[in-house]
Amino acid sequence: MSENNNPDSRKNSKYQQILQAAIKIFARQGYYKSTVSQVAREAGVADGTIYLYFKNKDDILDHFFSYKTREVFSCFQQEVRRADNALDKLRNLIRRHLLEFENDRDMAVVYQVETRMRRRLSDIKIKEMSDMYFDLVSSIVRQGQQEGVIRPDLPIALFKQVMIGAIDEVITTWLYSSGKYRLTSMADPLFELLIRGVGEKN
Amino acid sequence: MSENNNPDSRKNSKYQQILQAAIKIFARQGYYKSTVSQVAREAGVADGTIYLYFKNKDDILDHFFSYKTREVFSCFQQEVRRADNALDKLRNLIRRHLLEFENDRDMAVVYQVETRMRRRLSDIKIKEMSDMYFDLVSSIVRQGQQEGVIRPDLPIALFKQVMIGAIDEVITTWLYSSGKYRLTSMADPLFELLIRGVGEKN
Amino acid sequence: MSENNNPDSRKNSKYQQILQAAIKIFARQGYYKSTVSQVAREAGVADGTIYLYFKNKDDILDHFFSYKTREVFSCFQQEVRRADNALDKLRNLIRRHLLEFENDRDMAVVYQVETRMRRRLSDIKIKEMSDMYFDLVSSIVRQGQQEGVIRPDLPIALFKQVMIGAIDEVITTWLYSSGKYRLTSMADPLFELLIRGVGEKN
Amino acid sequence: MSENNNPDSRKNSKYQQILQAAIKIFARQGYYKSTVSQVAREAGVADGTIYLYFKNKDDILDHFFSYKTREVFSCFQQEVRRADNALDKLRNLIRRHLLEFENDRDMAVVYQVETRMRRRLSDIKIKEMSDMYFDLVSSIVRQGQQEGVIRPDLPIALFKQVMIGAIDEVITTWLYSSGKYRLTSMADPLFELLIRGVGEKN
DNA sequence: GATGAATGAGTTTTCATTCAT
DNA sequence: AATGAATGAAAACTCATTCAT
Structure with missing residues (x-):
């Protein structure tokens, strides 16, 4: 809890969340058939959030x-x-x-x-x-x-x-x-x- | 020559043309980054023609x-x-x-x-x-x-x-x-x- | 009718249609507040059609x-x-x-x-x-x-x-x-x- | 100095900072191509701060x-x-x-x-x-x-x-x-x- | 007051596919 | 058979705005 609340680990956790989710989605459907929205949903974040962590x-x-x-x-x-x-x-x-x-x-x-x-x-x-x-x-x-x-x-x-x-x-x-x-x-x-x-x- | 003018071999030749063109384009850019239009242009046919030979x-x-x-x-x-x-x-x-x-x-x-x-x-x-x-x-x-x-x-x-x-x-x-x-x-x-x-x- | 049906005037007419529509929309709302979709609707064409005539x-x-x-x-x-x-x-x-x-x-x-x-x-x-x-x-x-x-x-x-x-x-x-x-x-x-x-x- | 530390003049100074920054950015890029974030960065404040001074x-x-x-x-x-x-x-x-x-x-x-x-x-x-x-x-x-x-x-x-x-x-x-x-x-x-x-x- | 991470609506643009000619 | 203009669904990406801290 308290560990997860310091800014650094929070950022890290979102980054990791998204990466994990992306791999899961990419594995299932392939990179090109996967959409950013699907990754976002899987990661439990908004579409725009992806772009805070990835170009x-x-x-x-x-x-x-x-x-x-x-x-x-x-x-x-x-x-x-x-x-x-x-x-x-x-x-x-x-x-x-x-x-x-x-x-x-x-x-x-x-x-x-x-x-x-x-x-x-x-x-x-x-x-x-x-x-x-x-x-x-x-x-x-x-x-x-x-x-x-x-x-x-x-x-x-x-x-x-x-x-x-x-x-x-x-x-x-x-x-x-x-x-x-x-x-x-x-x-x-x-x-x-x-x-x-x-x-x-x- | 005359062989190429009977419908069947003409169809066959278009089919081969398109297939060859597609491989060339896919090789250069990858399947997903290639467009049907590019394949058509490379094959020297209209976009719609592709769909006469391929689903x-x-x-x-x-x-x-x-x-x-x-x-x-x-x-x-x-x-x-x-x-x-x-x-x-x-x-x-x-x-x-x-x-x-x-x-x-x-x-x-x-x-x-x-x-x-x-x-x-x-x-x-x-x-x-x-x-x-x-x-x-x-x-x-x-x-x-x-x-x-x-x-x-x-x-x-x-x-x-x-x-x-x-x-x-x-x-x-x-x-x-x-x-x-x-x-x-x-x-x-x-x-x-x-x-x-x-x-x-x- | 027959004039409108030759390819050249057809293309020309779509091009003109879109341009007219765009000016009307831009005049009403300003360029930046106008959307391509609005222009398309006003011109009576699909969104994608705009991109056949304009980059x-x-x-x-x-x-x-x-x-x-x-x-x-x-x-x-x-x-x-x-x-x-x-x-x-x-x-x-x-x-x-x-x-x-x-x-x-x-x-x-x-x-x-x-x-x-x-x-x-x-x-x-x-x-x-x-x-x-x-x-x-x-x-x-x-x-x-x-x-x-x-x-x-x-x-x-x-x-x-x-x-x-x-x-x-x-x-x-x-x-x-x-x-x-x-x-x-x-x-x-x-x-x-x-x-x-x-x-x-x- | 001491004047700058009373809340009112501080607020005033932030307000002016933001306004100045905005004009600089708008002049360079035009209003619509400028982003609130750019203005905030130029003004040296957080994005959210803008909304404390402007609707x-x-x-x-x-x-x-x-x-x-x-x-x-x-x-x-x-x-x-x-x-x-x-x-x-x-x-x-x-x-x-x-x-x-x-x-x-x-x-x-x-x-x-x-x-x-x-x-x-x-x-x-x-x-x-x-x-x-x-x-x-x-x-x-x-x-x-x-x-x-x-x-x-x-x-x-x-x-x-x-x-x-x-x-x-x-x-x-x-x-x-x-x-x-x-x-x-x-x-x-x-x-x-x-x-x-x-x-x-x- | 101040922050800035998060949001998600909204936009432009692409492109596989269709269909009238 | 062949065409290619037209379509419109779908996707990536942006950014003004909010709100928990």
């Missing part, structure tokens, strides 16, 4: 990406640090990635669907994020190579694409599977597949 | 997916048949997939970006396509297992997701790379990575 | 100024040519100016009220018009000086301001006088006052 | 007209009283009118541009002001006629329109002339032109 409709999505990307990414880094050897780091990263998206389905939908749109518009934030991910994977791979558990001739840039693409698809498949299984249950199988590949060892 | 704006995208999916997919199947052993089939499938998208950049952009939107709306066509792809990969994998070149404990559904996701991401990365390299140059490295995995053989 | 609300006013200025001004020039000596030319110009505004009250109101706004925004059209008027008056004055009926030491630029300002104010006073007298009845008195001035001849 | 946005302009009209007009009267004979009175009135507008450019712009709008709405204040001006000019003219320096057949109402209109236009021309000359430098030429007229004496 325009697009800005809501921008803030979502900035905020969520930063948040998600810093938790990825923490997760990676939590392990010592490269393989555990990779496993943790994958599991964490899936866990984050499992925990916030609306966020996951919006992220999966709208990212592509913004990539086309060469959104800088998306590129930054992609680069950070590349660095993270790179350092893990190099460590793994020193540890002798990852082959030295691995094309890192390609591996990052395969890994990201695979995780993406696993998430997307889960999203549209009517929730019959837990997304995190895919972490270990996915990890193993990436490590061992498809081929018979010989 | 509405959405229907254009539907037809694109139906048409392109069918076309692309049948060429995937041909490609697979062209090889005998499982690994060559897989390699061919991957190369062909990349080649098709490299050959038609507009189609690639629209496919990559707008597919996600339609998946959310549980578009039946997308699901069909996904299933067909799964069957194709399945049969290759099973053949490979019989040939002893693919490990018998491979989780096929997951592998299909990894493969699709990886190809997707490789395509997307290429699309936004300002065309510095050929997409098909990624086929062999990608194939090899999927087969061998990341891990050091031991 | 935006502002553009309607622009077109009005371009069109009316050109029209009014060319009739001023004709009127001036109709007389031989300078004093008759001046008298004709003044009478014609008043007559034009008397004949189209709505136009007069919009012109008188909204011109100032546009002058501030240093609208080029308004400046052109002002210059043309200056040229017209200049040539009359010079002719009058040669004829010996206008004093040679007259500051022409200032005179043009006085004349324009006086006519403006006479029109404005008439506009808000609830139409008790004819505007053209002010032409001769005004002409005489400008010629003779206020002072007692001595 | 609404319109009321700010009303107060400006009341206040400025009264102020300007009383200084006109003083100026007239300062001279004995009619011609000097007229000359003083004209010079003073120009001087007041020269001294406060923002006020001048707002006055020139927005007066017309309010005239249309048959604003009572504007009418009062116009009547007062008429009385002032009337009495000067009648004095001049008795003194034998103004012709007895002068149509006074028309003369007042010519004079007001001329001064208006001289001011407006100056306002948009990028300040290359002093407005008051036009006083004597204008006075002379009104007195002598355009015609050659004969």
